[in-house]
């Protein structure tokens with residue numbers, strides 16, 4: 540089923556997972572998937588890495604297992620910054636071959652040594668996917684992409700992704716709902732009309748949070764800083780507080796009529812389960 544159809548019917552709660560790293564096979568995620576299935580997500584998305592961690596091949600395989608063996612709607616992420624048009628055609632053909640109907644079209648991070656390819660931005664990839672029989676989503680950034688000159692300019696580019704064919708957006712993580720509500724206002728004013736689902740990532744440790752904010756530039760409210768300091772040396776309490784914070788965030792978003800919730804599960808079903816208990 541196309542995810543755009545799911546958005547028409549309900550407020551989906553979806554999960555994000557990543558393929559196993561290194562030589563580990565997709566089989567190692569079977570127990571994780573069984574536990575996630577019990578939480579009844581509306582779809583599961585599978586990340587893609589073209590950056591050399593060696594799991595890009597496994598994205599399609601895992602998205603296929605999610606859909607064809609576990610019976611959960613799936614979405615394969617696809618980045619374009621390291622690919623040419625033929626490379627993208629080849630991956631898309633594998634995606635379609637597995638009956639996967641949804642693709643999250645991304646540029647991917649620019650890292651030193653990236654060679655120029657046929658794609659500069661996600662919008663170029665979305666354009667290439669236009670004639671494919673798949674539903675295409677794309678990424679959005681409530682506080683602006685970390686390299687953008689302003690949130691307003693970033694939203695202009697977001698609108699361009701919609702115009703090229705993106706039929707929904709999944710947001711980067713954020714810790715303050717007010718930031719997301721302000722962003723939604725701005726996107727509406729800019730003419731973005733497709734659903735925007737809110738990306739929620741519970742904090743698990745100080746190092747995870749600092750890595751995330753460094754990578755994506757999300758701002759930290761004082762409540763998060765207080766929790767991180769309070770439980771700095773108490774992993775279990777920090778995880779509990781992180782799940783509680785994320786659950787409150789998700790509950791407030793739903794109360795305020797968001798289009799959907801996308802949980803970054805980090806392949807940890809207990810995290811998703813704690814949040815689902817609260818919001819369903």
Ligand code: FAD
Pocket residue numbers: 585586587588589616617618644645646647648649659660661662678679684685686687688692693696700709710711712738
């Ligand atoms: P774009 O939409 O192309 O934007 C990239 C930058 O270019 C932004 O600063 C934007 O403002 C700017 N820009 C856009 N168009 C123009 C233009 N015409 N002229 C000038 N500037 C422009 N990465 C992975 O490697 N694998 C994944 O699986 C993955 N999944 C993700 C899932 C979500 C929900 C999110 C939010 C991010 C994900 N990423 C993933 C990270 C993503 O690849 C990076 O954030 C990347 O740097 C930007 O990708 P994008 O698709 O948003 O790019």
